[in-house]
Every structure is written in structure tokens, then in C-alpha cells.
Amino acid sequence: MLMPSLPLMEIAIGFSVGMALLLIVAQLTVYRGVELPWPSRLGGLVMLLGLALTQLGHLQMLQSPALGVTRSYAVVLFLQSLGFYWLILGVLRERVEWPLAQWLLLPGVVALAWLTPLRWTVPAVLVLASMATLHLCVLCYRLRSQRQRFRLEIAVIALFGAMAAACALAGLLAPGPLGWDGFAQIYGILIALGFLLVGWLLLAVPDLVPKAREAVAVAYAQSTLGRIDRTAALQQLRKLLEDEHVYRDENLSLGGLAELLDLSSHQLSELINTQLQVSFSRLIRQHRVAAARRMLIAEPKASVLSVGLAVGFSSQSTFYVAFKDEVGVVPGKYRQQQASAVKSASATA
Numbered sequence: 001m002l003m004p005s006l007p008l009m010e011i012a013i014g015f016s017v018g019m020a021l022l023l024i025v026a027q028l029t030v031y032r033g034v035e036l037p038w039p040s041r042l043g044g045l046v047m048l049l050g051l052a053l054t055q056l057g058h059l060q061m062l063q064s065p066a067l068g069v070t071r072s073y074a075v076v077l078f079l080q081s082l083g084f085y086w087l088i089l090g091v092l093r094e095r096v097e098w099p100l101a102q103w104l105l106l107p108g109v110v111a112l113a114w115l116t117p118l119r120w121t122v123p124a125v126l127v128l129a130s131m132a133t134l135h136l137c138v139l140c141y142r143l144r145s146q147r148q149r150f151r152l153e154i155a156v157i158a159l160f161g162a163m164a165a166a167c168a169l170a171g172l173l174a175p176g177p178l179g180w181d182g183f184a185q186i187y188g189i190l191i192a193l194g195f196l197l198v199g200w201l202l203l204a205v206p207d208l209v210p211k212a213r214e215a216v217a218v219a220y221a222q223s224t225l226g227r228i229d230r231t232a233a234l235q236q237l238r239k240l241l242e243d244e245h246v247y248r249d250e251n252l253s254l255g256g257l258a259e260l261l262d263l264s265s266h267q268l269s270e271l272i273n274t275q276l277q278v279s280f281s282r283l284i285r286q287h288r289v290a291a292a293r294r295m296l297i298a299e300p301k302a303s304v305l306s307v308g309l310a311v312g313f314s315s316q317s318t319f320y321v322a323f324k325d326e327v328g329v330v331p332g333k334y335r336q337q338q339a340s341a342v343k344s345a346s347a348t349a
Contacts, residue, residue: 051080051191091212129161247284
């Protein structure tokens with residue numbers, strides 16, 4: 001069987017480690033405003049750090065194939081799988097508190113990592129990862145009515161589950177015909193492809209996690225507006241958006257805006273969905289895009305990026321995607337169209 005050369009594997013491993021570190025920084029900065037249970041955030045960090053260490057372990061296997069699986073490699077493998085499960089579980093479940101059953105997974109996984117014979121470590125942990133992935137897919141499926149894009153989450157999680165199953169099979173063959181160097185190459189390439197997929201998702205759908213959390217909140221919420229003056233709450237909401245321009249805060253979250261209104265996240269989410277017939281993220285995006293349209297015309301010398309950042313978008317890619325979704329063209333093209341329209345009107349006047 002043809003395998004990638006060692007230099008190519010070193011590039012794939014280096015890419016994976018770099019992406020892991022970059023995503024750790026993103027989780028600690030860009031996504032710090034996303035309302036996730038802290039164990040879920042911890043799980044994300046453990047998963048990313050574990051994937052980086054796993055890739056370094058693969059490099060060691062490639063350089064010394066006879067070494068095989070070490071106990072430290074096995075522990076990291078189990079913990080990174082648990083981290084993935086905890087991270088996605090926090091995204092797909094409404095409750096902020098962490099049930100006792102979830103906490104018991106940690107000592108159970110650590111015990112398995114130490115007690116499972118090394119020969120069976122890789123297939124065992126990856127079979128468990130496949131089972132966890134199946135549970136996550138079921139949770140996604142239950143939420144499908146809230147947002148069409150949950151189909152995307154199901155597909156992505158299922159793909160990761162298929163990768164885990166393929167690695168489990170490779171782990172069974174590693175001590176025999178495949179060899180541990182062959183296993184390291186297969187698993188290492190799959191991890192690199194996984195990071196590539198995640199990178200593409202973050203660029204193509206930059207608000208994927210906040211939208212998913214909002215849909216989850218709506219799906220699990222019961223009516224909580226019985227004692228709330230909806231008219232007054234809506235007036236206060238419009239004041240915050242139209243007069244105080246709170247949407248300019250790139251870290252504005254559903255919970256943060258709810259605090260300004262003395263409401264819970266569920267109450268605000270239900271208020272926006274039932275009274276304005278839009279989601280929280282769509283409402284904020286509409287106000288940001290509307291402000292950007294005004295600014296693009298009023299300040300022709302301002303760069304497109306500076307306009308996007310000024311109205312609350314966190315990056316140029318997020319701004320471009322949102323603007324095109326709302327207006328139909330990218331910001332630069334919109335500015336050109338408006339300038340041409342003004343010239344044409346002046347010429348005919």
C-alpha cells in the first residue's frame with residue numbers, strides 16, 4: 001500500500017498542531033461570548049490539546065514503528081475523545097448545569113485508558129468515540145425543526161464518526177499487516193483533514209456555534225413571557241438597538257442583551273421569535289448590515305473592513321457573508337452601485 005512520505009506527514013502533523021493552537025486561542029477569545037457550560041469549554045480545550053499531542057505521538061510512531069502504542073498515547077486518545085463529546089454536547093443541550101452522569105464519564109474514561117490492554121486501546125477508544133458520535137447525531141436530529149442548518153451539523157458529526165470507525169479498523173490491523181507506522185499515517189492524515197474541514201466551516205459559516213446555541217435555547221424553552229410586559233420589553237429592545245446601537249459590540253450575546261433588559265435568555269429569545277418573527281442572531285445581523293449600508297454611502301473613503309468592524313462584525317469574512325445574505329451583493333459592490341446611481345441621478349437632473 002502506498003503511503004505518504006515522511007516529509008508530507010510532517011507537514012500534515014505540523015498543520016494539525018498549528019490549527020489546534022489557533023483554535024485554542026479562538027475558543028479563549030473569539031468564542032468566549034458563546035453561552036456554553038464551562039465543562040464543555042474545558043472539553044474543547046482538552047480535545048484540541050489532545051489532538052496536537054496525538055499527532056506528535058504519530059510522528060514518534062513514524063520515526064520508531066517498533067515502539068507502537070504507549071500508555072501516555074492511550075490516555076491522551078481517550079481524553080481527547082471525551083473532550084470532543086463534552087464540547088458538542090454543550091452546544092446541543094440547553095441545560096447549563098452538568099449532570100452527574102456526565103461527570104462520571106471522566107473517571108470512567110481514565111480508568112479505561114489505564115486498564116485496557118495496549119493491543120486493544122486504539123479500537124476500544126475509537127469505538128467509544130463512534131458511539132458518542134451516534135448520540136450527538138440523535139441530539140442534532142431532534143433539533144432539526146428549529147434550523148435547517150442542523151442538517152449540516154449532523155453531516156459533519158457523522159463524518160467525524162466515520163473517521164473514528166476507520167481509525168478503529170486501522171488500529172485492529174496495526175499490530176499485523178498495517179504496522180504502527182501505517183496506522184500513524186492513516187490517523188494522522190484523517191486528523192489533518194478534520195482540521196481542514198473545521199477551518200472551512202469557520203470561514204463558510206462563521207456564526208455556526210452561536211446560531212446552534214440559539215436554536216437549542218428556543219427548542220427547549222417553554223413560554224416564559226406570562227408575566228412580562230411584552231410591549232414595554234419590545235420598546236426597550238428597540239431603544240437599545242436603534243438609539244444606543246448595542247449591536248456595535250462584536251461580543252454581544254443573547255445572554256448579554258437579556259441582562260440589559262432584565263430578562264432571561266429564554267425570555268428574550270422567545271420575545272424576539274414570537275414578536276419579531278426572527279432569531280436573535282438574524283435581528284442583530286440585520287441592524288449591523290443596515291448600519292453598514294448607511295456608513296458605506298456616508299463615508300466613501302472608509303475601507304470596507306473598517307465599516308464592518310465599526311458596526312459590530314468580528315471579521316471581514318463574517319461581514320461579507322452577512323452583507324451578501326441580506327443585500328444580495330458584497331459591500332464593495334453595493335458601494336459602487338450606490339455611487340453609480342447617484343451619478344446617474346445627477347446627470348439626468
